[in-house]
Amino acid sequence: MKEVSSATIISGLFNGILKNKLPRKVLQKQLDKHIREKILKNDEYEATESARLFRYYAVHAMYTSFLKNYDKGIISKRLINKVIATLVNSVMLGDNKVHNSIEKFQDKYNQLPPKFLTISPTNKCNLKCTGCYASSKASDNKSISWDLLMKIIEDAYINMGMRFFVVSGGEPLLYRSENKTILDLAKKWNDCFFLMYTNGTLINKEIASQMAEVGNITPAISIEGFTAHTDHRRGNGTFRSIIKAKDQLISYGIPFGLSITATKDNINLLLSENFYDFYFNEFGSTYMWVFQYMPIGREFTTDLMITPRQRVELFKIQRKILIEKKYFVADFWNSGIISNRCISCGKPKGYFYINWDGNIMPCVFVPHFNDNIQTLYNSGRNLSDALFSPLFVKGRQWQSGYKSRNGISVNLLMPCFYRDHYKDFTEIVKSSNAMPENQAAKDALNSHEYYKDMLNFDEQLRKISTPIWEEYIT
Numbered sequence: 001m002k003e004v005s006s007a008t009i010i011s012g013l014f015n016g017i018l019k020n021k022l023p024r025k026v027l028q029k030q031l032d033k034h035i036r037e038k039i040l041k042n043d044e045y046e047a048t049e050s051a052r053l054f055r056y057y058a059v060h061a062m063y064t065s066f067l068k069n070y071d072k073g074i075i076s077k078r079l080i081n082k083v084i085a086t087l088v089n090s091v092m093l094g095d096n097k098v099h100n101s102i103e104k105f106q107d108k109y110n111q112l113p114p115k116f117l118t119i120s121p122t123n124k125c126n127l128k129c130t131g132c133y134a135s136s137k138a139s140d141n142k143s144i145s146w147d148l149l150m151k152i153i154e155d156a157y158i159n160m161g162m163r164f165f166v167v168s169g170g171e172p173l174l175y176r177s178e179n180k181t182i183l184d185l186a187k188k189w190n191d192c193f194f195l196m197y198t199n200g201t202l203i204n205k206e207i208a209s210q211m212a213e214v215g216n217i218t219p220a221i222s223i224e225g226f227t228a229h230t231d232h233r234r235g236n237g238t239f240r241s242i243i244k245a246k247d248q249l250i251s252y253g254i255p256f257g258l259s260i261t262a263t264k265d266n267i268n269l270l271l272s273e274n275f276y277d278f279y280f281n282e283f284g285s286t287y288m289w290v291f292q293y294m295p296i297g298r299e300f301t302t303d304l305m306i307t308p309r310q311r312v313e314l315f316k317i318q319r320k321i322l323i324e325k326k327y328f329v330a331d332f333w334n335s336g337i338i339s340n341r342c343i344s345c346g347k348p349k350g351y352f353y354i355n356w357d358g359n360i361m362p363c364v365f366v367p368h369f370n371d372n373i374q375t376l377y378n379s380g381r382n383l384s385d386a387l388f389s390p391l392f393v394k395g396r397q398w399q400s401g402y403k404s405r406n407g408i409s410v411n412l413l414m415p416c417f418y419r420d421h422y423k424d425f426t427e428i429v430k431s432s433n434a435m436p437e438n439q440a441a442k443d444a445l446n447s448h449e450y451y452k453d454m455l456n457f458d459e460q461l462r463k464i465s466t467p468i469w470e471e472y473i474t
Helices: 002-019 024-040 049-071 077-093 096-109 146-159 182-188 205-214 227-234 238-251 273-282 308-325 373-378 390-401 422-431 439-446 448-473
Strands: 116-119 164-167 193-198 217-223 257-262 287-292 329-331 351-354 359-361
Touching: 002 024, 002 049, 002 077, 024 049, 049 077, 049 308, 077 193, 096 146, 116 146, 146 182, 146 373, 182 193, 182 205, 182 217, 205 217, 205 238, 217 238, 227 238, 273 287, 273 308, 287 308, 308 329, 308 448, 359 373, 390 422, 422 448
Parallel strands: 116 164, 116 351, 164 193, 193 217, 217 257, 257 287, 287 329
Antiparallel strands: 351 359
16 A cells, blocks of 8 residues: 555656646655655665665656656657556556456465566568567568457456556567557557557658557667668668658657667767767657667677676766766666666566567567467466466576675676576576577577677676676665
């Protein structure tokens, strides 16, 4: 009840800020004070006060970015109200149905359910990006049927109380099944909120209009930097198409963000404040997700990975951006402080992933699985059962073991069991008899050279990041 009461206060203050311009500063101070106190007093997170404060900065930057773009007219009044109704009231607050589902799950399994699901309903894509984690291309045609997609969402909705879903791919806007699209999905589940990763090239006036109509979906457009970097990896003319897409989104008042893969080719851009100034101030982005290149998928190679030193420097600039400029930038490796370690494997309040083949995996970037959703349903089981497969259980055991010891907070600059603790990862995969998603995943797991490169990366990162972490938490 305390959590619900607190969320209600936050929702009320946020609505008050939007509707009343004159007392906005007073209301914003109250909102900020409430959120700050709630985060700093939260015993759920074992990290130090410094780490909790970093989490507060992230939350502060998130709602500050939304309000700034609302004031600039980039986000329309109708759509920001829809965001509050779904993302805040439904996802954060939850109605009685949500809380009943969570309580039933907790009573049955003695743990909280994951907070969201990422699903790639198709592997089809109109681009062929170098190093694509999904190895997608135009000739691909694997998709989850509409009926099965509905069953998955309903299962997560009813049995886990989920109201937040991430849609990836392939290119989600190419999904077609029974004349239904991803926008039909958002329309059908109108009390949920959807984050859609897209290359942006298919967002025209018609698509933007449909997004505005449903109101509960935000596109995260993939970029690599500016024109040269984006077109080099994604194909000539891609960045020009992205510019046209964001213009359409702004014309309809749709909140959007960006997704960027950090590689050795564009890391210098990501270490520059000017890069973030442009995308948050001139381009109109409300948020930015940073994914450090993972050596999986098409033509995987460790050569594209940023170095441990660059990763630490990236953390420093991201922290500065959050605190000083209040741009919401989250990095799924450097933001382990914000998320309280890795959030994969169906972790309580975390997430898991289903691909176009129906394979149920711990993470988008962990291409191994025990269960397939169709096989699961055919045997009379449901989605919750997949969370207790050997791979998921062993993954969560590793997560729970990676925690503060003897009063010293564990290094949260190394949260990922694949990227940062590869030896542990291989042992988990092999001992759980997990199957590879594709041939590339099998080849990587069996490659001695790949294993050596990953372990070397982990060791170097440990040496470089540990002193930074120890200094940071004190």
